[in-house]
Amino acid sequence: MSDSSEMTFWDHLDALRASVFRVAVVLVAATVGLFVFKDFLFDQIILAPSKSDFFLYRWIGAEFSIDLVNIEVTAQFMIHMKMSFLCAIILTFPYLIFKIWQFIAPALYDNEKRKVRNAFLFASGLFYTGVAIGYVLIFPLMLNFFADYQVSDAVPNMFSLSSYISLLTAMVLTFGIVFEFPTLVALLSSLGILKKETMRKYRRHAICAVVILAAIITPSGDPFSLMVVAIPLYLLFEFSVLICRSSGQKSIENQ
Numbered sequence: 001m002s003d004s005s006e007m008t009f010w011d012h013l014d015a016l017r018a019s020v021f022r023v024a025v026v027l028v029a030a031t032v033g034l035f036v037f038k039d040f041l042f043d044q045i046i047l048a049p050s051k052s053d054f055f056l057y058r059w060i061g062a063e064f065s066i067d068l069v070n071i072e073v074t075a076q077f078m079i080h081m082k083m084s085f086l087c088a089i090i091l092t093f094p095y096l097i098f099k100i101w102q103f104i105a106p107a108l109y110d111n112e113k114r115k116v117r118n119a120f121l122f123a124s125g126l127f128y129t130g131v132a133i134g135y136v137l138i139f140p141l142m143l144n145f146f147a148d149y150q151v152s153d154a155v156p157n158m159f160s161l162s163s164y165i166s167l168l169t170a171m172v173l174t175f176g177i178v179f180e181f182p183t184l185v186a187l188l189s190s191l192g193i194l195k196k197e198t199m200r201k202y203r204r205h206a207i208c209a210v211v212i213l214a215a216i217i218t219p220s221g222d223p224f225s226l227m228v229v230a231i232p233l234y235l236l237f238e239f240s241v242l243i244c245r246s247s248g249q250k251s252i253e254n255q
Contacts, residue, residue, distance in 0.1 A: 030088035130179025134172040
């Protein structure tokens with residue numbers, strides 16, 4: 001173990017306070033920067049899936065666009081602040097992971113440091129993969145489905161900006177967080193806590209859990225949304241089984 005044993009409780013508290021302060025400064029700076037560049041943030045990123053020239057629609061040959069409306073007095077300003085902050089969190093996620101690693105590293109043994117460091121690097125990549133899948137694939141497909149779905153031609157669809165933002169943030173952030181699951185599996189497997197046989201044994205339970213989680217994530221109970229969300233989550237579980245297998249084998253080889 002490193003020299004963390006020589007640090008007092010107050011030393012650890014000071015280190016934590018310094019880390020939190022640096023993260024807050026970076027997060028505030030990123031939020032202010034994104035707030036200033038409002039046109040680029042909203043027109044080129046946040047509202048892009050609502051336009052017909054979004055690259056996914058061009059790839060699949062879909063002709064789709066929606067017109068958003070605002071029905072609340074303060075909604076646009078509040079959404080501007082909210083999305084600036086949430087996008088800043090996504091943008092600075094690797095730095096947040098780095099500061100967490102930097103804080104806990106002194107308390108680890110050398111072999112644990114290597115495993116945890118690799119897990120944190122893996123976590124950053126998986127987080128952005130989940131965010132990308134939620135933004136590029138899941139959200140546009142759900143938006144396309146709901147925009148074309150009508151119970152009657154007499155009831156046209158008209159979407160508010162608030163509902164659009166709610167669905168977008170739910171899909172993007174949820175998939176970003178859920179995609180951290182393989183990181184946890186890889187870390188537990190490398191430490192010998194979790195074995196591939198255990199995950200295989202409870203595969204049926206995992207399928208049920210995936211369906212339940214997908215039902216919680218989706219804003220409605222329609223089968224299409226459930227399927228669109230559940231399939232990537234199940235594939236993520238199977239990927240976690242593979243990660244557990246390779247990590248477990250590597251753990252055995254290193255012993």
